[in-house]
Amino acid sequence: MPELPEVETIVSELNAALPGSAITGTRVFRDNALGGVPVADFQEALAGRVFERVRRRGKFLVFDFRDGGHMIGHLRMTGKFILSPPLTQPHAHHRVWFHLDNGRLLIFQDARCFGTLAIVERLADHAPLQRLGMEPLSSGFTAKWVAAALRQSKTPLKIWLMDQSRIAGLGNIYASEILFRASLSPMRPAHTVTGGEPARLHRATRRTLREAIHHNGTTISDFRRVDDKTGGFQDFLRVYGKQGQPCPRCRAPIVKARQQQRSTFFCPSCQR
DNA sequence: AGCGGAACCTGTCGGC
DNA sequence: TGCCGACAGGTTCCGC
Numbered sequence: 275m276p277e278l279p280e281v282e283t284i285v286s287e288l289n290a291a292l293p294g295s296a297i298t299g300t301r302v303f304r305d306n307a308l309g310g311v312p313v314a315d316f317q318e319a320l321a322g323r324v325f326e327r328v329r330r331r332g333k334f335l336v337f338d339f340r341d342g343g344h345m346i347g348h349l350r351m352t353g354k355f356i357l358s359p360p361l362t363q364p365h366a367h368h369r370v371w372f373h374l375d376n377g378r379l380l381i382f383q384d385a386r387c388f389g390t391l392a393i394v395e396r397l398a399d400h401a402p403l404q405r406l407g408m409e410p411l412s413s414g415f416t417a418k419w420v421a422a423a424l425r426q427s428k429t430p431l432k433i434w435l436m437d438q439s440r441i442a443g444l445g446n447i448y449a450s451e452i453l454f455r456a457s458l459s460p461m462r463p464a465h466t467v468t469g470g471e472p473a474r475l476h477r478a479t480r481r482t483l484r485e486a487i488h489h490n491g492t493t494i495s496d497f498r499r500v501d502d503k504t505g506g507f508q509d510f511l512r513v514y515g516k517q518g519q520p521c522p523r524c525r526a527p528i529v530k531a532r533q534q535q536r537s538t539f540f541c542p543s544c545q546r
Numbered sequence: 547a548g549c550g551g552a553a554c555c556t557g558t559c560g561g562c
Numbered sequence: 563t564g565c566c567g568a569c570a571g572g573t574t575c576c577g578c
Contacts, residue, residue, distance in 0.1 A: 306555075352556080352557090352571080386570090387554080427547085427548095438572090447571060514571095
């Protein structure tokens with residue numbers, strides 16, 4: 275589910291509902307996400323805290339509390355945050371319930387248990403957050419910045435795009451989709467991307483993310499679910515998962531390759 | 547610097 | 563039908 279556009283979507287939905295509500299109690303059904311923090315400590319750290327707002331940084335969700343502390347969440351592969359009416363029984367994948375004083379339930383659900391939840395009093399205390407690089411939708415992310423950053427690395431473009439310490443928020447799906455839209459090969463060493471190409475990559479990154487956010491995120495499962503429906507974003511993905519199908523631009527077959535143990539999809543004919 | 551491999555977990559899907 | 567391996571949107575750590 276979660277790359278930048280999906281997290282952005284979740285954050286804006288949470289932000290429309292959470293601010294002003296207080297946590298009256300926390301139930302932990304499985305504690306993998308807590309990173310070794312004892313459940314009792316986690317519960318105690320949250321008791322009575324009031325949500326001020328929710329923000330996104332890279333793929334992290336940052337819940338700001340009114341008293342200045344924060345809960346930092348990461349969904350990894352299968353994590354989800356859900357706002358729900360009160361329930362009596364947890365679903366099999368529910369990991370944490372946050373009871374709110376407005377009667378609602380904030381649920382952290384995660385089939386694979388890779389997701390993480392941490393509570394910090396200062397953002398600087400959260401090392402993974404501090405390691406994140408440029409926000410691709412921020413004003414600092416310019417074609418000039420992209421060109422300069424490309425020059426400093428020999429890493430293949432796809433890997434280059436996914437390094438969170440360089441650009442924060444791009445994952446396996448969007449990296450492939452961005453490179454397709456930029457007509458650049460995922461295998462190209464970053465420093466060989468020159469001339470007008472960095473601007474193309476910059477533009478494709480912004481447009482792809484903005485379009486995905488506009489569609490409230492794109493996911494594989496959602497993509498399947500809407501297969502027989504019209505509208506929406508079923509046409510969003512151009513290359514991801516489409517090996518063997520004709521390239522939407524030049525009709526050559528899309529190829530599936532492997533880079534750092536992850537699948538890359540691209541058109542070898544028009545991505546150079 | 548960069549890469550391959552493994553680890554953290556569970557669910558699903560394709561092939562035989 | 564059933565089992566088994568491959569693979570899945572992420573990140574980190576370790577060794578070369």
